[in-house]
Amino acid sequence: MPTTDAQIEQVRALVAAIPRGRVATYGDIATAVGLSTPRTVGWIMRTDAADLPWHRVLGANGRPAAHLAQRQLALLTAEGVPIRNGRVDLRTARFPLPAT
DNA sequence: TTACTGACGGAGA
DNA sequence: CTCTCCGCCAGTA
Numbered sequence: 001m002p003t004t005d006a007q008i009e010q011v012r013a014l015v016a017a018i019p020r021g022r023v024a025t026y027g028d029i030a031t032a033v034g035l036s037t038p039r040t041v042g043w044i045m046r047t048d049a050a051d052l053p054w055h056r057v058l059g060a061n062g063r064p065a066a067h068l069a070q071r072q073l074a075l076l077t078a079e080g081v082p083i084r085n086g087r088v089d090l091r092t093a094r095f096p097l098p099a100t
Numbered sequence: 101t102t103a104c105t106g107a108c109g110g111a112g113a
Numbered sequence: 114c115t116c117t118c119c120g121c122c123a124g125t126a
Binding site for chain 1: 106107108109110
Binding site for chain 3: 002003035036037038039040043047
């Protein structure tokens with residue numbers, strides 16, 4: 001099943017819905033939208049999410065993608081997100097995404 | 101057309 | 114804890 005425009009919009013909407021100081025994972029978003037792989041979410045962030053709070057999206061391990069780590073962690077710290085050793089504590093910062 | 105890449109993730113070792 | 118390997122799918126060569 002190819003990714004639809006509607007799904008891309010849903011991904012954008014969910015990312016935009018993450019409150020300041022909270023985060024979500026690529027996998028969470030993929031599941032909520034019904035995508036078969038979180039990679040697709042990564043692809044959307046890369047291409048069509050420059051105007052969204054992209055820094056609130058992390059990998060399942062609580063770490064940002066390597067090339068963005070420095071910048072992303074700085075932004076998250078500024079929002080008060082709990083970070084330990086470059087790793088976000090998902091147990092407390094994870095935002096329960098609204099299922100559609 | 102095939103092959104490789106990548107804002108990913110889970111299972112093994 | 115770290116490091117591979119494999120499935121996934123859109124884009125690129």
